[in-house]
Amino acid sequence: MNELNISKCIIQKRKEKGITQEELAEYIGVSKAAVSKWESGQSYPDIALLPELAAFFNVSVDELLGYSPQLSREEIKKIYNYLSREFAVNPFEEVMEKCNELVRKYYSCFPFLLAMIQLFLNHVALAKTEEAKKETLQQCIILCRRVKEESGDVSDLKSANSMEALAEMALGNSEGVIGLLDNKLTPYSGDDVILIMAYQMQGKNDEAKKVNQILLYQNVINTLTLLNNYLTLHMTEPVLFEQIYSQAKQLIDAFQMREILTNAVFGVHITAAQGYVMQQEKEKALKALEQYADIVCGYEYPLKLKGNEYFDQVDTWLEDSITIGTSTPLDDTTTKANLIKTVEENPAFTPLREDERYERILRRLKRKLGQG
Helix, strand or coil: CCCCCHHHHHHHHHHHHCCCHHHHHHHHCCCHHHHHHHHHCCCCCCHHHHHHHHHHHCCCHHHHHCCCCCCCHHHHHHHHHHHHHHHHHCCHHHHHHHHHHHHHHCCCCHHHHHHHHHHHHHHHHHCCCHHHHHHHHHHHHHHHHHHHHHCCCHHHHHHHHHHHHHHHHHCCCHHHHHHHHHHHCCCCCCHHHHHHHHHHHCCCHHHHHHHHHHHHHHHHHHHHHHHHHHHHHCCCCHHHHHHHHHHHHHHHHHCCHHHCCCHHHHHHHHHHHHHHHHCCCHHHHHHHHHHHHHHHHHCCCCCCCCCCCCCCCCHHHHHHHCCCCCCCCCCHHHHHHHHHHHHHCCHHHHHHCCCHHHHHHHHHHHHHCCCC
């Protein structure tokens, strides 16, 4: 990432102009020894001289300082992954101090702020007190609003609005969530199909196929997520519940989604198991848990967001379009622990705890995920 590096900049710009240290010193009105110390890094120019130096070299003061408040996508990924690992091994408050220092430093780098909001939302559960959780979520909301007010990028605005809604939801403010999202439900416009048709008109069939596949990939995941939520809403209606679960499984099989790392794919089996326990369908609940274990034990670790044989053109798009790239939002150790806790510590599965099949599922998860 970019740091203050004024000495190198002065050397470079002076040489580009083809002047000596004495000539620069004479123009600025300082001694040659002062310029020499600037270039060796022993001292910095007085702040009052920076505008004059910048004007002489025809650069901005920021350029002169060798500092930019922006970060590249690769730099953001590295910082996110580093902090995610820090959250896994160090106290929450200690890591938050590091995060806040970086937020202050890059307060005008909106992709970085969005990455930090995502980081906070993914790790807020690690805070020791409810007050610390609330403060972190409130900080997410403040950062979201800053991005919405200051960034002119439409994608940034949408991401910030969605994450603000997630923070409000975590705070229990359902009215705030509805206010943020309810008026965003617009009828399907067909923009995606129009884009595909435009590429076809230009004879760019490969690009049309790629865009079509990416949109299909997104919509399949979105549909699975909606089916999972719909399943939750119909747990007390066994016939409809069975139908929704069947639809979700058919969609997973049709698009080979078992290989795709997304909560909707394995989460639907957890939701189904919870519903079956509620309906006192023990055998069906255990079968759903076995399918959950099949999926998470079948993943390749370390985990990575990627396509599959069917969705074979989405990998580059995922790397380029997601702020943190194809890395998972949580580090592998935390992710594995959460996948086990989803079964082991879920109060909905209390009635299954003494069953040998349940214990076998749990042993399998721990063995495969490195805790057995």
